[in-house]
Amino acid sequence: MKKIDVTAPGKRPERGYLHPLTLVQKKAIDIFTSMGFEVAEGPEMETEYYNFDALNIPKNHPARDMWDTFWLKNGKLLRTHTSPVQIRYMEANQPPFRIVAPGRTFRYEATDATHEAQFYQLEGLMVGKSITLANLKAVIEVFFQKFFNDKNIEVRLRPSYFPFVEPGVEVDMKFKGKWMEIAGAGMVHPKVLENMKIDSREWQGFAFGMGIDRLAMIKYKIDDIRLFYGSDLRFIKQF
């Protein structure tokens, strides 16, 4: 037998690589399922009712301008956020609720390094008898600490407005000493619950939505969102 050179390279079996957005979604789902959240889904092609009306964004309301929408010739639209999944889930289930809903969303927007017309969001909804804004802060904080594997991450809330929550907040995360905007959230608006025949005097809770692409960009230090959809294996084979 010949002498083996242990420093020569091994013969590696061929393997494939997962997309970074898949890795991020997997990790997020793992963390949330460990906290008792179920994964829910909804269609990318939505109706105006689920995307807007049921979320307390009536037709002709100026708030509709907050979501630049792609309309389809069949009268439907491409969901502008994952929030319609909240409605679909509440319609089919009885509280309490604990769900996360990752998925592809669309905005009619010019594309650049930080904006894409298609991107991924992660929706969260937790409804119970006594779920508070302080709970929202804690759940999101725990999530980011686990997601970035950094116990020092802090979360702060700032006033904002989304018609389907009240109060409505912007969530900032202190990551490596810097505050950055990371999610929109708030307490589910009583009207949204009542639209789903859920008595808002008995049930209350929080909802949040965050950009999966953005999470991936922060986690892997990616500076151009368009890389996710370019199918360039020089990019994908790094993960």
Add this chain to the structure above:
Amino acid sequence: MKISYEWLKLYLKGLPKPEKVAEILEMHAFEVEGIEKKNKDCVFDISVLPNRAHDCLSHIGVAREIGAIMKLKIRNPKHEIRNKFKIINSKLKIQVDEPNLCKRYIGRIIEGVKVGPSPKWLKEKLEAIGQKSINNIVDATNFVMFEVGQPLHAFDADKVEGGIIVRKAKKSEKITTLDNQEIAPDESVLIIADHKGLLAIAGIKGGKKAEITKDTKNIILEAANFEQTNIRLTSRKIGLRTDSSLRFENGITPELAERAMDRVTELILKIASGKAGSKIDFYPRKANGFKIGLHPKDVLKILGVEINEKEIINILNRLGFGIKKIEPIKNVLKLAKGLTGKPYKYGASITFDSPNHFDCSSFVSYVFAHSGVQIPRMTVDQYFFGKSVEMKEIKLGDVVFSNSKQIINGVIHYESKEFMKGTKIKEGIDHCGIYLGGGKIIHTINSKGAVIENLNKSKQFRNLRGVRRMSESKGDLLLATVPAERLDIRIKEDLIEEVARIYGYGKIKAKLPEETIIPAHRNYNVFYADIVRNIMTGVGFSEVYNYSFVNKGNLALVNPIAKDKGFMRTNLTDGLNASVRENSRYFKDIKIFEIGKIFYNGVETISLAGAMSSVDFYAIKGVVETLLDKLGIDDYYFHDTSDKVADARVGNISLGTIDHNSFELNFEMLVKMAEEEAEYRPISKFPAVKRDIALFVPIEVKVDEVQDIIENTAGELLADTDLFDIYEDEKNERKSLAFHLVFQPHSKTLEEKEINDLMDKIFKALESNSEWEVRK
């Protein structure tokens, strides 16, 4: 909205440095998107979202916020016309034909103005926020709009023929706007006209006809309130968005018109002189002040942090809310009794008609609302909203419901309309009243208005439907009167948000939920997507995410982002093939896959596809076989198909197709058929026997057909049939197939003879096809 720091100083004493102002606004009110130094001023770019566009698209609005946050006193702009100037009688005629679209219209004539340049301070203020100075009159109206948020307009009074008419445009009317655009509004557009023609597109843009010029002597000032949806639709239709339309389309209170009119009059008299006429005010329906009840416990319940009552009152006072401590039920009884005799009006509006007219449910709703208990407007909704109470346990302030059999007025309802919409009561309901104790009830009926009667003698309560308790609250409640401009504050939760943000979200400590965790249900799509991804990467495929938009398909976008992105993808394969081509510049052996939504014939489904750079049908088929095996789908087979090479099927269901270098499967179908549990089969103790068989068959004969015959003939002993060689002899139009056969006995060792007999049987079966030839 651009906000000038120097401008804010007009209303706030002790304003901190601009950076500090930006910081406190960010943490308590709005996002500040930029701070720009401009000469001696500093300009903030503040993102005012639709909920605050009612009151904060103005300097005074932002100043009020800063004042409330920092506990600074606001100096409201003063308007002291009465004391300084002589009021002349007006010759102005105003006619409003569309009271639903124009809720208020205040007009005023000022005679003898001197049009000229604006004073320096005014120019500076407007220029700071990017507005061009035009002349003192126009500048004054603009200044007041950016100060208080009420759009204003000034007409040259001598160019207005007749009077002012607010109406919808007529067919083929035209207007030339101040910026020289010719617009032909359709008949849904609200316009301001005189007796000859159009003066302005209401709430959006003024017209050339009555423009203020340097020769203008007399002016008509307009401070009006136009209905928001109509302004929004018109503004979109004619493609004109202005600072005025922006404010109207978000909705502002009609109360603002008067303040703005007084302020702009004072300003014009000061900088352009003249004599002011009295206000002509068209304001047919003034809204009641809005009231909401709040208990400190409500704040704790939503926020999860305890804020004491004194602090809550203090915060709300700073924001301009009037606060009164009341005992709800006591207040209900007192208020209700005080309204005895008020006349009946079916469908009376709580906002506009109370407390002068009521119907039965508006009476109940109004009395509770003004006692801090928000309940639905309609009888049937109130019935489902309240907590059910037995008649023998009835208490003061409970609401009694009945079916009057339509002797009052209106309609019997059988299901809820707004609250928990669609909840049914099959006995029907149409009437309600408030229990006052001692067997007495107060209710509103068309013959007598609000009346106190004995419950058991009242005709309307013969068919009782139940008693409901609207409020369990014991002790005091804070009754907040909402400032007129805060159209965003309509429910308790809105008030809680006000308290929370001024108090500071930073002071709310994170606290994990105490509720018990119920194990999450498994999501099968996610579960199997994970498994599929593992299988695919295991066989060397990398995952890509392609765009949903493509240049051809059967579901088109109304507003595509680009010409070549006009449709939703109907498959993943085309995208993968393009990705293979692009990657071929850098890689030799490319294998990729994707899981994603496709839109075939308008139906959305989850698809799974793979593609590779080498064209090798059997290789890609092998990938599909591995995938299906791993998913526990074992009864699949492959069939010829017209547009691709093969169709993968189970029974008569198609799972998808395989092409020369790609495959695409219906992922949802895979999830349906997948079996998570594999079943263990005992490993035989007896040795397996291997034999080979080779044969020629005509070129069109399928491997499957041959294999079927072998397997059917061999029976249970045959454990595996494995095709190990195939070649096509094109000249003779035939092909050669060679199989390994594995025989596995379970109860004894196989004898040589048994195998030979079985093989003979197989040969015969194969050769019973006349053109098949077994090679021996």
